Amino acid sequence: QKEVEQNSGPLSVPEGAIASLNCTYSDRGSQSFFWYRQYSGKSPELIMSIYSNGDKEDGRFTAQLNKASQYVSLLIRDSQPSDSATYLCAAYNDMRFGAGTRLTVKP
Amino acid sequence: NAGVTQTPKFRILKIGQSMTLQCTQDMNHNYMYWYRQDPGMGLKLIYYSVGAGITDKGEVPNGYNVSRSTTEDFPLRLELAAPSQTSVYFCASGLDHNEQFFGPGTRLTVL
Numbered sequence: 186q187k188e189v190e191q192n193s194g195p196l197s198v199p200e201g202a203i204a205s206l207n208c209t210y211s212d213r214g215s216q217s218f219f220w221y222r223q224y225s226g227k228s229p230e231l232i233m234s235i236y237s238n239g240d241k242e243d244g245r246f247t248a249q250l251n252k253a254s255q256y257v258s259l260l261i262r263d264s265q266p267s268d269s270a271t272y273l274c275a276a277y278n279d280m281r282f283g284a285g286t287r288l289t290v291k292p
Numbered sequence: 293n294a295g296v297t298q299t300p301k302f303r304i305l306k307i308g309q310s311m312t313l314q315c316t317q318d319m320n321h322n323y324m325y326w327y328r329q330d331p332g333m334g335l336k337l338i339y340y341s342v343g344a345g346i347t348d349k350g351e352v353p354n355g356y357n358v359s360r361s362t363t364e365d366f367p368l369r370l371e372l373a374a375p376s377q378t379s380v381y382f383c384a385s386g387l388d389h390n391e392q393f394f395g396p397g398t399r400l401t402v403l
Contacts, residue, residue, distance in 0.1 A: 189334070217390060228382055228394035229335070273334055277389055280325065280350065282334035 187212040189276050191283035199291050204261040206286050208274030211255065217277035218250055220259045222270045223285065229273055233259060264290040293318050296395035298383050304401045305373040313368040313398050315383030321393075323386045324366040325350075326358065328379040329397075335382065341366055373402045 188211045198204045206220075217236050221229035235241045235248040235257065247260040257276075261268055271285040299314045317324065322343045327335040327350075337350030341360040355377060357369040366385075370377060380399050384392040 191334075193332075219390075228397050230394070231391050234390060275335075280337045280340070280389070282327075282336070284332070284334040 187279065187281060189274055189281045189283040191272075191274050191286045193284055193286060195287040195289055197289045197291060198264050200264060200266060202264050202290075204264045204268065204288055204290070206259040206261075206272050206274075206288065208257040208259075208283055209255055210257070210274075210276040210281075212276060212278050212281070213252075213255065215276035215278040218248070218257045219275040219277065220246075220248060220257075221273040221275065221282075222268075223273060224270045261288075264288075266290050266292050295319065296383055296385050296393055298381075298395040298398050300398060301396070302399045304403060305370075306403060307373060307375065309373050310369070310371050311373070311400075313370070313381055313383075313400075315366045315368070315395060316364050317366075317383075317385040317393075317395075318364065319385060319393065320363060321385035321387055322363065323388060323392075324360065325384040325386075325392065326356070326366070326368045327382045327384065328352065328377075329382060330379050338368065338381075370400075375402050378402045 220233040223229045233248040235250045249258045273285045274283040296317045325340045326338040339358040341347045383395040386392040
């Protein structure tokens with residue numbers, strides 16, 4: 186069974202801290218990985234994509250991919266209360282999503 | 293551009309009823325998708341399409357049907373509604389299998 190797994194949380198961090206979100210996947214054929222943010226009652230929106238091993242930075246967000254360990258992570262620096270949401274990890278060999286990690290950033 | 297639009301926003305069905313969830317995109321995307329999201333869970337792919345006239349099953353296709361006669365529209369049909377189909381349904385579109393743009397969702401309850 187191909188799976189994408191995330192810690193369900195909730196993860197709580199103080200404002201200004203680094204939030205670290207983790208994801209593992211079982212399908213070694215997956216080539217593309219994505220992080221979506223979903224506010225409560227809203228639809229998911231793409232915040233990061235990563236295809237190669239290593240780090241990819243975009244503003245306060247850094248995605249990390251390790252294909253050998255089948256591990257993807259998302260770091261959010263200088264966390265803001267507006268970052269409070271559920272973060273979904275996706276592996277796109279066959280469009281599988283994890284269950285999401287709920288992040289709360291406390292002022 | 294309106295992006296991806298879905299109708300209706302909410303619907304309550306009785307067991308055994310049928311309905312069609314509508315999805316339209318105005319971005320000229322070839323790829324379109326239907327997902328369901330159960331409470332506290334991630335998205336599960338129901339069906340997808342890589343262009344007009346082409347559809348394929350996703351992870352959870354049973355109980356659903358789709359068609360893609362135009363680039364813009366990708367309706368999802370529920371023939372015999374069951375309580376297990378109570379969920380939030382999201383339609384998405386994209387230029388390729390990478391970035392997907394999601395519609396606002398349809399919240400369906402089957403009683």
